[in-house]
Amino acid sequence: MPFALPRTRALLGSLAVIVFISLPAQAQAVLGFGEDATAAPAGALRLRLSNDWHRTSTNDFANDTSYDADRQFRASTIAIDVGVLKRFSIGATVPWVTTKVLTFVSSPHPHGNVTETLLDTLLDKSHNGWGNIEAFGKIVWLGEPGQQERLALRKGVHVRSAIVGGALLGTGISSDPADPFSTGTSDRARALVARSATDLTVGAHFFASAVGRYEKPFSDNVLVAVHPGDNPFATDAVAFLAQRKLGSSYELELTPRYQLGRYFAVGLQYRYHHGAQASYTGTTTTTVADQPVTLDASTLNAGTELTEHRVGFGIVYSAVDAYTRNRSRIPMEVTFEHYNVVSVSGSRPKDSQTVFSVRFFRRMWGAEFKPPPKVRQTPSLEPSAP
Numbered sequence: 001m002p003f004a005l006p007r008t009r010a011l012l013g014s015l016a017v018i019v020f021i022s023l024p025a026q027a028q029a030v031l032g033f034g035e036d037a038t039a040a041p042a043g044a045l046r047l048r049l050s051n052d053w054h055r056t057s058t059n060d061f062a063n064d065t066s067y068d069a070d071r072q073f074r075a076s077t078i079a080i081d082v083g084v085l086k087r088f089s090i091g092a093t094v095p096w097v098t099t100k101v102l103t104f105v106s107s108p109h110p111h112g113n114v115t116e117t118l119l120d121t122l123l124d125k126s127h128n129g130w131g132n133i134e135a136f137g138k139i140v141w142l143g144e145p146g147q148q149e150r151l152a153l154r155k156g157v158h159v160r161s162a163i164v165g166g167a168l169l170g171t172g173i174s175s176d177p178a179d180p181f182s183t184g185t186s187d188r189a190r191a192l193v194a195r196s197a198t199d200l201t202v203g204a205h206f207f208a209s210a211v212g213r214y215e216k217p218f219s220d221n222v223l224v225a226v227h228p229g230d231n232p233f234a235t236d237a238v239a240f241l242a243q244r245k246l247g248s249s250y251e252l253e254l255t256p257r258y259q260l261g262r263y264f265a266v267g268l269q270y271r272y273h274h275g276a277q278a279s280y281t282g283t284t285t286t287t288v289a290d291q292p293v294t295l296d297a298s299t300l301n302a303g304t305e306l307t308e309h310r311v312g313f314g315i316v317y318s319a320v321d322a323y324t325r326n327r328s329r330i331p332m333e334v335t336f337e338h339y340n341v342v343s344v345s346g347s348r349p350k351d352s353q354t355v356f357s358v359r360f361f362r363r364m365w366g367a368e369f370k371p372p373p374k375v376r377q378t379p380s381l382e383p384s385a386p
Contacts, residue, residue, distance in 0.1 A: 030321070032257035034257075039088065039089045042368045043366030045083075049077075051076050053073070055351070055352050062232065070101070071349075077096070078094045087140045088140075099185060103123040105122075127175075127183065127185050129185040132188075135169065138163070142160060159198065162198075165194055170191075172186025173185045207265070226296070243282055247276025253269065263319065264315070264317055270310070306346070310339050337356075338353070339352070
């Protein structure tokens with residue numbers, strides 16, 4: 001809390017400087033952060049490099065022992081988008097994920113008539129590997145297809161809409177089901193993905209996107225672990241194969257943005273996410289106190305339904321418009337985003353997310369993203385001496 005006011009002042013001061021140095025906006029020159037309905041220019045490659053940090057803190061108590069875990073998740077992602085036609089593009093996102101979980105385990109120890117709480121163990125678990133790779137195709141079916149039109153001077157209200165279809169390939173490293181403190185790089189779930197994005201631009205400054213996403217996972221067989229007892233941190237978990245059917249999920253996202261000039265844009269975002277309950281099917285038999293016990297994977301279904309509300313903001317610097325006017329050698333965008341979960345179901349920990357990304361544009365064929373030729377100035381002749 002002592003840092004809240006200085007940080008707020010610094011942010012407001014930075015925005016004031018950006019507004020001051022920005023040139024007057026004549027068109028929607030900056031795409032802004034978040035997803036939108038813009039297709040990559042025909043014949044152009046959009047390459048986005050990003051680092052995405054997530055962090056959550058959790059604590060629990062079982063068998064007179066407390067567990068405090070700090071979970072960190074970082075995805076370094078390469079996103080490729082190629083404009084095949086004026087209204088159609090294809091792309092893929094390839095994340096390399098690093099996870100780290102630091103868990104402090106403390107237990108009370110009696111010392112005479114006094115109970116002392118001592119820090120017993122520090123557990124350090126980490127993974128490195130691919131996340132879930134996604135491949136997709138995008139079609140702009142309403143309004144102007146690409147981003148070139150928005151770089152021209154326009155007035156009034158304009159609407160653009162696109163649909164996206166793709167698939168998650170189920171890549172990555174799954175977590176150890178018998179270890180409650182293990183975090184993998186993905187859930188290795190294969191799924192079909194459908195999205196719809198609609199943009200609304202008003203004049204030269206306001207730009208908003210409404211995005212809906214739907215994900216339908218496929219059934220698969222995975223390794224699960226079930227505890228015979230009630231302690232989720234005990235080492236008695238029995239691993240066995242079971243059929244998994246993750247619940248379908250959908251998201252609704254609203255991102256209003258404001259163009260500060262030819263080079264900068266800021267915006268806010270609200271995201272609602274809901275995931276249906278997962279279903280696990282399968283049994284195994286183990287022995288507890290010399291008695292046979294049947295373990296059912298369906299006990300893992302409880303608590304898998306998820307509802308989440310997330311808010312955030314973003315700041316974008318773009319040299320794309322300057323490139324089209326021969327005032328920048330590299331068409332690129334630099335983006336900073338930050339999000340916080342404000343509400344989540346099931347007493348889950350609230351996640352915070354910070355994203356820093358750079359996106360480059362490269363013309364491969366065609367003339368849609370080609371800047372106009374530079375006009376060479378003819379040197380004026382000096383008058384000859386009399």
